[in-house]
Amino acid sequence: MDQIDKKGFRLNVGIILLNDEKKVFLASRVGSNAWQLPQGGINKRESFIEAMHRELFEEVGLTADNVEIIAITHDWFSYKFPKKYIKFNQNPLCIGQKQRWFLLRLLVEESYINLNTQKTPEFDDYCWVNYWDPKDIVINFKKKVYNRVLKELYSYY
Secondary structure, three states, rough: OEEEEEOOOOEEEEEEEEEEOOOOEEEEOOOOOOOOOEEEOOOOOOHHHHHHHHHHHHOOOHHHHHHEEEEOOOEEEEEEHHHHOOOOOOOOOOOOOEEEEEEEEEEHHHHHHHHHOOOOEEEEEEEOOOOOOOOHOOOOHHHHHHHHHHHHHHOOO
């Protein structure tokens, strides 16, 4: 069960995964042409590091042994959903995401990536892009957070 704070933000982790060429893993959501970095909610009694490893496996098929944590953002980054994405009948009401972000290095061959570890995969395709590209490619309401996260983690890149 996801955690939602008192302000209505879902606690969440985000992942920037780098390959040997320092390219960033970017994934396409199933059934759409919407590209994003892997991310997901933090369950109750789960640390944000545990959530990152769980989400990494669920969405990308990689385990903790397949990656190295290079850096973690110091603070939480948040964004609100546009009204059309808010489920107003949900209790508690979730108005957006509040995220801790990870910069990871892939330690294994790309062939370890598996987008189909779950009955309902989140992604159906992926590509490797330049470090700054995600902030321009993602859906509009995530662009500012992506830009801020990429800036904070760039010194570790």
